[in-house]
Amino acid sequence: MRRPDPILLVLAACTTASVAWFGLGDEHARLLTVWPLRVACDLAFVVLTRRVAGMAVLGPATRRFWWSLSSAGLLFGVGDAYQAVQMVRAPSATLLDGTQVQWALILTGMAQVVLTMLRHPSPKRTFGEWLRFGLDAAGFLMAGGLLVWSLASLPGVLDEEDVLSVAGAGALLLVAAFATVKLILSGNAPISRVAAVPGLLAAGLAFTTLVLDILERSPGTSAAGMALCVGPAVLMAFVPRVQELQLRADASAVSRPYFGQSLIPLTGCATVLVQASMALPRPTLRDLVLVLGVVAVSVVMVTRQELNTRDNIGVIKRLDTTLLELRGRERDLQQQAARDPLTGLFNRAGFAAEAQRVLADEAHDRGCALMLIDLDDFKTVNDTRGHPFGDALLASVAERLRRTVRPLDLVARLGGDEFAILACDLTAEAADALAERLLVELTVPLAVDGHALVVRASVGVAHGTPEAGMDEMIRDADIAMYAAKDRGKGTFRRYHPEMGEQLVERAHLGAELEKAIGTDQIRLLYQPIVDLVTGRMTGVEALTRWHHPERGPVSPAEFIPIAEYTGLIVPLGRWILAEACRQAAAWRDAFDEAADLVVNVNVAGRQLMEPGFVDEVAGVLRRTGLPARQLTVEVTETAVLRGEVTDVLQRLRDLGVGLALDDFGTAASSLGLLLTCPVSVLKLDRSFVEGVTTADRQSAVATAVIQMAAALKLRAVAEGIETVEQASYLRRLGYRYGQGFLFARPLPVDEVAGWFRETEARV
Structure with a gap:
């Protein structure tokens, strides 16, 4: 059973105490309740985001995203703490709307959040995809900006000094909401769709509070006013906690691409139509009919377009399913092409490809060793006992080799009774020790079809740096293996340049x-x-x-x-x-x-x-x-x-x-x-x-x-x-x-x- 998070327990206790104090106290007590609770929520947000940023399953870009959110939370906390101090000094309902210092800190924090989301790496887009993204952004922001401007510019609603801060806050909220939605729908989001829901709700509450303040309909110190003031901070504290729980349950908890992006520009269209209808001065019946007709036609066209989109989504999903099946079969075929069916080891082609990757991608200060292993007199066993017995022997030898080497070493069956091992990051002496251990392991009788059989092998070892190249290492190991056979079989030899000279001499x-x-x-x-x-x-x-x-x-x-x-x-x-x-x-x-x-x-x-x-x-x-x-x-x-x-x-x-x-x-x-x-x-x-x-x-x-x-x-x-x-x-x-x-x-x-x-x- 999962233990309750202590941070959330403290936050719940603070919230309960604040609600009780708010309900039992007078207006002065209510004023003193709001900002300390917001500070507690801000601190919880900072701690929880840092905890998410420190999780080992996250990539560098996602870590940077959560560290940036934590820094923004600090700015929110400082602004709310400043406001709390001002409220303690001179309690007033007007302080619920914030001061210029607090607005500056909050706007700075919001700007940092927006920049963080916009700078997060997104999947590669074609020119057409960038064009659609730009049109979505322009339509959504123009509609939202028009709404903020229309409200802020109402005569006698705001003083000139408040218009800029309110308009800036509204614009940032809109940009933040748009960036969040596009980010979680992109398929490369640093935050899951579920974890983003509290954040979007917080943005919605904040925007609602802003609109009510503009219209001078703020609920003040009522319960609704407290909820609107404290609600965004409480909701934001849940964002990192939800993300942490999802990551612990599933390390790949990220958003997948979602085709609901087509609703974003439609939302902007609806917003503009509503504003246009509200802006008509004393509309006549004819005007209302025209407006309603435009709205109805727009709704019909939008609905029809959405149905087309959903049909396309169905086709795309079926194509995705087919592509996934094809890719799965392709992976299976690639694995079959790279594996030996008898032993399950890499075959010659698979070993060459995997060895090239290992030699190219990793730095091995102590060098790499390539070993070629040839079973002595295997053909005799195959001829006298039969091919099924020989196949069982090869499978047993493969398992013995696999158990003897290290987990990262590559083991392959090159064909017939010849095996290969690539072991990196070991000295020449360690390579000799590994070859000796392989020979000792093979001398332990193998149980094959009820028979105990001792296998001898000749091993050739080539040790060098990855820069030597795979072909050169195979050639050297092959020379060393034949030198081992010449010595009398059942032994190993490590390649040295004189062997090459001996090979030339033999040729x-x-x-x-x-x-x-x-x-x-x-x-x-x-x-x-x-x-x-x-x-x-x-x-x-x-x-x-x-x-x-x-x-x-x-x-x-x-x-x-x-x-x-x-x-x-x-x-x-x-x-x-x-x-x-x-x-x-x-x-x-x-x-x-x-x-x-x-x-x-x-x-x-x-x-x-x-x-x-x-x-x-x-x-x-x-x-x-x-x-x-x-x-x-x-x-x-x-x-x-x-x-x-x-x-x-x-x-x-x-x-x-x-x-x-x-x-x-x-x-x-x-x-x-x-x-x-x-x-x-x-x-x-x-x-x-x-x-x-x-x-x-x-x-x-x-x-x-x-x-x-x-x-x-x-x-x-x-x-x-x-x-x-x-x-x-x-x-x-x-x-x-x-x-x-x-x-x-x-x-x-x-x-x-x-x-x-x-x-x-x-x-």
């Missing part, structure tokens, strides 16, 4: 790699795969080497990722496959020991997805004469997890080509893969071989792999064997085949041929 290296494919710069080395029991070479793995004419040897760890990123892995892989099969066929023809030699060729996932890859393999085998059983295609678990390559792998097996699962045990795969993928060989990753003789966990993994291979009738090959102890231990576990530096490093063609010669010589 240059990619261009040179494209030229090198098919030339003598690219050659193959072959690492033997041996029988751990007999030591006989049963196969070789073809390994690519690049000898640059200027740089010298380029590491595969450097150029293979570039080949995969640029797509050059497809022509490079095509050349490797053809060359390895040709060389294996040549050894097969030259050496009896190579009759059953199997050549292993690494194939990237990108190659498997190339249309016609199986036909390409079949064509190479046909041209080289190598039997399909002597070719084994090595693929990684990540490549096999792509759902669309399963059919390709099965068709390769149907050709008779072997399939080896390389680096087995290192990817986040399911054991069910061994049941769905038609592999024939498992290659135990070197990371499990390294400590197989010293670490129980690595030994356990090696044991589990050989047992699975035996159960599924797959051949197992241990990679990275470097010591006799490792070879012996793996042989005891059941491994029959292995490769590593213990047996041979990757060898050129002539050294492999030498191996065969030595073997045949021993035999």
